[in-house]
Amino acid sequence: MQTLTNRAQPVDRRPMTFWEKMYLPAIAKGMGITFKHIFKKKATISYPEEKRPFSPVFRGLHVLNRDEEGRERCTACGLCAVACPAEAITMEAAERKTGEENLYREEKYAARYEINMLRCIFCGFCEEACPKEAIYMTETFAPSNFQRKGFIYGKDDLLIPDPKHPLTVTKKD
Amino acid sequence: MTLLTIAIDWFYVTEKILLISAVLGVSLVIAMYSTWLERKVAAWIQDRRGPNRAGPFGLLQPLADGGKLFFKEEIIPSTANKFLFILGPSMAMLTACMTSAVIPWGDVLTIAGREVSLQIADINIGVLWVIMVVGMGVYGIMIGGWASNNKFSLLAACRGASQVISYELPMGLALIALFMISGSPSLKDIVEQQRESGIWNVFLQPVGFLIFLICAFAECNRTPFDLPEAENELNGGYHLEYSSMKLGFYLFAEYINMFISSVLMATLYFGGYHFWFLDSLGLSPNMVTILGMVILFGKTIMFIFFFMWVRWTLPRFRYDQLMKLGWKILIPLALVNMIVTGGVILYRTIGF
Numbered sequence: 001m002q003t004l005t006n007r008a009q010p011v012d013r014r015p016m017t018f019w020e021k022m023y024l025p026a027i028a029k030g031m032g033i034t035f036k037h038i039f040k041k042k043a044t045i046s047y048p049e050e051k052r053p054f055s056p057v058f059r060g061l062h063v064l065n066r067d068e069e070g071r072e073r074c075t076a077c078g079l080c081a082v083a084c085p086a087e088a089i090t091m092e093a094a095e096r097k098t099g100e101e102n103l104y105r106e107e108k109y110a111a112r113y114e115i116n117m118l119r120c121i122f123c124g125f126c127e128e129a130c131p132k133e134a135i136y137m138t139e140t141f142a143p144s145n146f147q148r149k150g151f152i153y154g155k156d157d158l159l160i161p162d163p164k165h166p167l168t169v170t171k172k173d
Numbered sequence: 174m175t176l177l178t179i180a181i182d183w184f185y186v187t188e189k190i191l192l193i194s195a196v197l198g199v200s201l202v203i204a205m206y207s208t209w210l211e212r213k214v215a216a217w218i219q220d221r222r223g224p225n226r227a228g229p230f231g232l233l234q235p236l237a238d239g240g241k242l243f244f245k246e247e248i249i250p251s252t253a254n255k256f257l258f259i260l261g262p263s264m265a266m267l268t269a270c271m272t273s274a275v276i277p278w279g280d281v282l283t284i285a286g287r288e289v290s291l292q293i294a295d296i297n298i299g300v301l302w303v304i305m306v307v308g309m310g311v312y313g314i315m316i317g318g319w320a321s322n323n324k325f326s327l328l329a330a331c332r333g334a335s336q337v338i339s340y341e342l343p344m345g346l347a348l349i350a351l352f353m354i355s356g357s358p359s360l361k362d363i364v365e366q367q368r369e370s371g372i373w374n375v376f377l378q379p380v381g382f383l384i385f386l387i388c389a390f391a392e393c394n395r396t397p398f399d400l401p402e403a404e405n406e407l408n409g410g411y412h413l414e415y416s417s418m419k420l421g422f423y424l425f426a427e428y429i430n431m432f433i434s435s436v437l438m439a440t441l442y443f444g445g446y447h448f449w450f451l452d453s454l455g456l457s458p459n460m461v462t463i464l465g466m467v468i469l470f471g472k473t474i475m476f477i478f479f480f481m482w483v484r485w486t487l488p489r490f491r492y493d494q495l496m497k498l499g500w501k502i503l504i505p506l507a508l509v510n511m512i513v514t515g516g517v518i519l520y521r522t523i524g525f
Contacts, residue, residue, distance in 0.1 A: 027487065034486040038217040046222070 059124045059137040062115055062153075063160050067105055070162040073134035076110035083129035088119035105132075113158065117142040117151040184287065192293055196273050204428035205235040207477055211428075214481040242421035250414050252322040261317025262415065262422035268310040269429035275299040276436050277361045279446050279466035282459055291466065292361055299360035300348055303437060304341065307392055311337045313426065314394075314401060318411035329410040332492065333401030337392055339499040344388035346507035347381040350514040351441060354378065364445035371449060375442040380510045382442045384503055389434040391499070394427060396484040400492060435476030436469070443472050 019025065045052065054060070065073050076093035094111035096104045103109075126135050145151055209224065209231065216223030224231030249258055279291035296302060311334050318330020348358075354377055355363045367373055375382045391398040402410030412423045439445060446465030456464070490498070 031482060031486050034218045034482065037220055038214075040220055042222050043220045044222045046225070 054139045058139055059122045059127075060139050060141045061117070061137070062120075062126070062158055063136050063138055064113065064155065064158040065134050065136055066160055066162060068163070069102070071101075071103060071105040072109055072159065073105055073132045074110045074113065075106045075108045075132055075134075076113070077108075077131065079129045079131060080126035080135055083125040084120075085123060085125065086119045086121045088116045088121075089126060090114045090116075110155065113155045115153050115158065117153055118148060188289055189293065192289075192291070193274075196276075196278065196293060197270060200270065200273050200429055200432055201425075203432050203473075203477075204425055205239070207428040207431060207481075208238065208424075209235050210477065211481050211484075214478065215485050218482070218485040239421065242418050245417040247417040247419070248414075250322060253414065254320040254322070257316050257320035258414075259419070261313055261320055262412075262419045262426070263313075264316060265310065265313025265426035266422045266429075268306050268313060269426040269433065271306045272303050272430075272433045273436070275302050275360055276433075276440060277364055277445060278469060280458075280462045282462050291462065295359060295361045297357070297359045300352070300358045300363075300441070303360075303433075304345060304348070307430075308337075308341060310392075310426075310430065313423075314411050317415065317423065321411075321414035323414050325409065326411050326413045329401050329403075329413070333394065333411055336394075336398060336400060336495060336499075339496060340388045340391035340398075340503070343384050343499065343503035343507040344392065346504065346511055347378075347384040347388070348441075350381045350507075350511045351378055353511075353514050353518055360440055360445075364440055364447060367444040368447040368452070371447075373442065373444040373447075378442065378510070378514070380506065381514075382438075384507050384510065385442065386438065387498075387503060389438060390480070390483065391495075393430045393434055393480070395431065395480055397487040397490050398495060399489060400495060403489060406489075431477060431480050432473065435473045435480065438476055439469060439472035445469055 067073055076091050078091060078093075081087075081089040081091060090112070091110045091114070092112040093108055096107050096109055122137070124137055127137050142151060142153075212234070213223040213231070215221075224234040227233040227237045249255055274293045275296055277290075277292040277295070282289045282291060314333040314337070315330050318326040318328075318333070321327070351363070351374060352358050354374065355366045357363065357366075363374070390396075394401050400406075402412065412420050415423060446462075446469040448465070448468045451461055451464060451468070454461075
């Protein structure tokens with residue numbers, strides 16, 4: 001019969017010899033194999049102490065970026081929300097008042113900016129869509145939570161710390 | 174009228190009580206840490222790490238497991254026979270602990286001019302006692318399985334009972350060949366005889382040892398013979414309806430049985446507390462006794478490791494294969510072994 005690949009092996013259907021029927025040599029061989037495994041490198045890592053590195057293209061939790069003067073880059077244009085296939089991003093825009101120039105880079109800013117991490121599929125389209133380089137994805141992932149509302153990340157959670165005033169970000173529970 | 178006095182040697186009584194407590198304590202602790210070792214060995218063989226969170230190297234894991242079992246809800250099925258349901262695990266535990274009474278844990282210690290034998294009871298039918306108690310161990314399985322009033326438990330219990338009974342026969346036959354060599358079923362005599370000749374029985378009785386080893390696996394319900402509790406075939410086995418510490422007792426009894434079988438194999442075939450050159454080192458007799466005890470425990474732990482190593486290497490037997498191995502292979506082999514041993518002994522004594 002023509003074989004599909006050159007890797008096909010015919011099944012050995014010869015009756016077992018007396019030596020094979022004793023099984024003990026085969027058992028000894030198997031035990032040798034398992035004994036060797038005792039000294040092999042363990043496949044498991046001790047997780048919380050040791051972590052495996054992420055790949056360079058890993059897409060984790062989002063951050064909202066600031067510019068070099070510590071002003072929010074986001075102008076609430078809504079392109080990220082439009083690009084989002086999971087419809088995880090909601091925002092409300094507001095107009096910058098005089099005296100707020102040190103807080104927001106342009107005349108319009110996001111008064112409310114929320115990402116529902118339960119809906120988010122971490123595709124990275126928001127990052128690609130953003131014209132102001134305001135949203136980026138990091139190498140961390142969403143920690144577990146007891147309630148659904150804990151997964152709705154607001155501006156408090158997303159904004160990176162102000163480089164001039166490092167303690168402006170407060171983390172909610 | 175003479176006053177009838179019964180002389181009670183209080184020293185003797187205290188000595189025995191201390192010895193019993195020590196042996197019981199040690200076998201429980203070893204059984205406890207066997208569960209830990211089992212999980213560790215399983216992990217190592219499967220390239221994992223095993224329990225390492227509770228205490229250093231996970232050494233508190235057995236305590237955590239025990240605590241967990243104690244705090245579980247104790248369920249007695251409404252249709253179960255309550256008395257027998259409780260008797261089952263008690264019986265399993267009792268028989269598991271009783272075997273250790275006849276095992277010589279060491280030679281004689283001399284404390285304050287008194288000779289203290291490190292054996293609870295040197296009865297002249299030692300090995301027969303072990304076989305009897307192991308035979309009674311079936312009741313633990315059978316009663317537990319039957320009293321649960323569950324057909325799966327009962328099936329598993331039947332499998333267990335028939336397996337243990339089938340494997341007791343070749344075990345006994347293998348031991349008869351051993352008795353022919355040692356000339357006594359007392360465990361102390363068997364060890365002393367190996368000590369005097371310096372030749373362990375495993376070299377005189379390799380086939381007998383192999384049969385005994387296989388039967389010990391079957392008696393302890395260990396893989397490859399763990400059909401009574403084949404967890405992925407019978408959804409539980411004879412302890413299917415058990416919960417909390419009653420289940421714990423069944424599992425624990427298995428580990429004690431494993432420990433006792435290991436001690437027994439070390440004693441019967443591997444010279445017990447004897448090790449070559451130990452007597453000729455010129456140490457004090459007490460030191461030799463203590464070292465001998467350490468050696469016995471070393472041998473035992475090797476056997477326990479062997480039990481686990483086999484468990485994580487071999488797959489389970491099918492039931493008909495199990496019965497075939499027991500009745501059609503091991504019993505004839507043990508008989509042949511017995512006849513050959515008898516012939517050799519006859520030839521050496523009479524010389525034809």
